Amino acid sequence: MTSNKSSELVTERPITQLRIPYHLAIIMDGNGRWARARGLPRLAGHRAGTENLRRILRACVDLGIKVLTIYAFSTENWERPKSEVRGLMSILERVIDRELDELNANGVQIRHLGRLEGISERLQRKIKYALELTAHNDRLILNVAFNYGGRAEIVDAVRRLITGGVPTEQVDEALFSRYLYTGDLPDPDLIVRTGGELRVSNFLIWQGAYAEYYTTPTFWPGFDRKELLKALEQYSRRERRFGGLKS
Numbered sequence: 001m002t003s004n005k006s007s008e009l010v011t012e013r014p015i016t017q018l019r020i021p022y023h024l025a026i027i028m029d030g031n032g033r034w035a036r037a038r039g040l041p042r043l044a045g046h047r048a049g050t051e052n053l054r055r056i057l058r059a060c061v062d063l064g065i066k067v068l069t070i071y072a073f074s075t076e077n078w079e080r081p082k083s084e085v086r087g088l089m090s091i092l093e094r095v096i097d098r099e100l101d102e103l104n105a106n107g108v109q110i111r112h113l114g115r116l117e118g119i120s121e122r123l124q125r126k127i128k129y130a131l132e133l134t135a136h137n138d139r140l141i142l143n144v145a146f147n148y149g150g151r152a153e154i155v156d157a158v159r160r161l162i163t164g165g166v167p168t169e170q171v172d173e174a175l176f177s178r179y180l181y182t183g184d185l186p187d188p189d190l191i192v193r194t195g196g197e198l199r200v201s202n203f204l205i206w207q208g209a210y211a212e213y214y215t216t217p218t219f220w221p222g223f224d225r226k227e228l229l230k231a232l233e234q235y236s237r238r239e240r241r242f243g244g245l246k247s
């Protein structure tokens with residue numbers, strides 16, 4: 001995982017010269033620390049993070065990114081204080097209520113990555129409605145990893161293979177990938193982590209095998225279009241070899 005510290009001294013190249021990833025994934029980290037630095041409660045940071053998502057979505061559409069996957073709530077986040085978990089669920093519900101019509105009008109297709117078990121029936125209904133309403137949009141696919149864990153995803157894929165009676169001799173990497181939550185999508189080209197941590201946190205651990213990683217100390221609420229362009233600048237300077245060598 002590569003930090004952006006050295007890239008801060010690099011002059012940004014014109015947007016037309018940037019290599020734009022088809023599939024961008026973001027670990028949206030640092031909401032709580034952003035709030036604490038301002039003397040605010042943690043949930044204020046999460047609310048600021050949802051406001052920032054609108055800006056990043058707009059930037060992704062403008063730049064021509066076709067798939068955006070965001071890490072919104074992990075299977076491990078249930079261990080946080082109950083008041084914070086309730087607040088996060090309430091924020092997601094309000095985001096669906098407030099943003100769904102605009103996202104649909106702008107051609108955004110919403111998908112859910114993760115398990116619905118444990119989420120309230122009311123929120124489950126709203127998630128399912130959002131998926132159905134936007135299912136045929138094709139301007140941008142927004143994968144919301146909510147109640148998501150990379151290991152749980154692999155376990156679920158194995159269960160579906162077994163339930164489907166797939167002969168073991170037919171199982172290879174390509175087939176297995178189709179049983180993941182992202183089964184019909186290409187793997188992420190670039191995974192960005194905000195907030196400065198250097199770990200993958202159980203996020204897309206199969207799909208991210210050959211992704212380029214970029215981390216920035218900027219907390220998620222402050223990760224604006226300029227910060228996104230810094231990440232794309234770094235990505236444009238990488239040589240992707242997928243384990244091989246360029247001739």
